[in-house]
Amino acid sequence: EAQVTQNPRYLITVTGKKLTVTCSQNMNHEYMSWYRQDPGLGLRQIYYSMNVEVTDKGDVPEGYKVSRKEKRNFPLILESPSPNQTSLYFCASTKRGLVNYGYTFGSGTRLTVV
């Protein structure tokens, strides 16, 4: 089944403890992206990647890192999480040339930083 898989689905952590949220897609998509969803703000793009080793900042990149060493994986790294990063995170992917068809989204990761 074609899908975008995020792990974990739920995570509670303490301020300052480094964490990684994984994202993997099995559709051979070039484009991948991370969003955070907050009430009243919709989805805001954190980082995106056009292909392997090509990443760029979205609208709200502060406090986050990403890497794209392989086409299928696009992990989101929080080096020192803070409470304002408590949010619902979505990974998404789409294929170059098919971007008109929109992104396929993962099931989300709900992160709480205490």
Add this chain to the structure above:
Amino acid sequence: AQSVSQHNHHVILSEAASLELGCNYSYGGTVNLFWYVQYPGQHLQLLLKYFSGDPLVKGIKGFEAEFIKSKFSFNLRKPSVQWSDTAEYFCAVMVDYGQNFVFGPGTRLSVLP
């Protein structure tokens, strides 16, 4: 920078009522437009999309949307809502061949049985 606005934060309807959710975007060039739906506790799913051709597009579950270029709008409609349409709806704009995919803040729809 591109932006997307949605007219209503929360809409409450009774079953069988007609629905129209407003969406406006700010971008002067060619855009691709989307509506996504997020059912409670689930991820976003594509409802419908527009990228060229007939400005009236039909999506899944009886939804449709009309692109009015002169008004920079892409409103979502459904003639008769059901309780199962209770969800949050997001309008989104894609520009620059996918480098910029901007979502609106969302409209929560509650349908009363």
